[in-house]
């Protein structure tokens with residue numbers, strides 16, 4: 058009862074921010090993302106009668122307190138499989154966790170696939186996306202590779218809130234996202250608490266919901282037509298709308314640090330001078346620069362002059378979550 062899965066993180070072009078059902082993790086709006094080759098988590102998981110308690114080791118560190126998202130998902134899968142064995146989970150990511158880099162997405166996607174395989178449940182990708190969603194919303198988009206849409210759905214049981222692939226990773230192979238890491242400090246307000254606070258207190262949340270379907274249509278169409286300008290501009294606008302919600306939540310949630318702002322200003326200035334790039338930012342300070350492969354050397358050169366950047370990772374459209382044979386223990 059052991060399996061290992063690898064999952065790539067995903068970065069949203071149309072953001073998910075707000076749950077209409079906290080327990081089943083049902084979103085108020087649909088979202089679209091790119092699954093990122095280059096930001097991944099590998100998770101090995103074993104259920105065994107030998108284990109006396111559940112153990113979770115993430116990036117060589119044993120978790121001491123109860124990790125609710127992870128154990129909630131394990132419990133769900135135990136129930137589905139009708140087993141009670143304890144588990145050992147070892148997980149490694151190649152990027153900082155909990156700093157606004159979608160670590161929960163790759164983490165929960167790898168965990169869900171590895172756990173279902175370990176107990177012998179053979180779910181198809183749609184079923185897997187529904188189950189993954191229960192662990193962490195945005196994680197359900199990492200089940201598929203390429204460009205992916207998470208449908209809002211209408212049903213109360215969540216069965217129609219799943220993900221589907223818009224196009225695979227080979228459809229737009231020169232699309233890139235440069236992740237700039239400006240701090241590795243864990244964020245103070247997690248996305249779960251942050252979005253709940255926004256839904257409850259932000260006076261502009263209704264306006265977000267009124268406009269987000271249009272963002273989805275424009276970006277979906279833009280991807281299908283490989284219309285870079287349209288996708289970049291709309292993704293940037295959607296990101297700013299989400300951060301405007303965060304900032305006008307009470308109490309305010311401001312994820313940006315000075316380096317975030319410096320990158321934003323530079324991206325806009327470079328674009329005005331003809332270097333085509335756009336930005337997007339999640340629930341954290343890191344800026345992801347959306348660009349085409351041909352402009353990577355130029356942008357990398359310019360990023361060297363921005364002091365606050367600690368590291369950059371270039372991502373292209375990547376694969377969905379899959380089983381691998383090499384275990385971590």
Ligand code: PMV
Nearest residue numbers: 069072073194195248339340
């Ligand atoms: O699924 P969560 O709880 O990690 O929330 C993700 C929220 C954003 O990253 C800000 C947006 C998104 O769609 O990925």
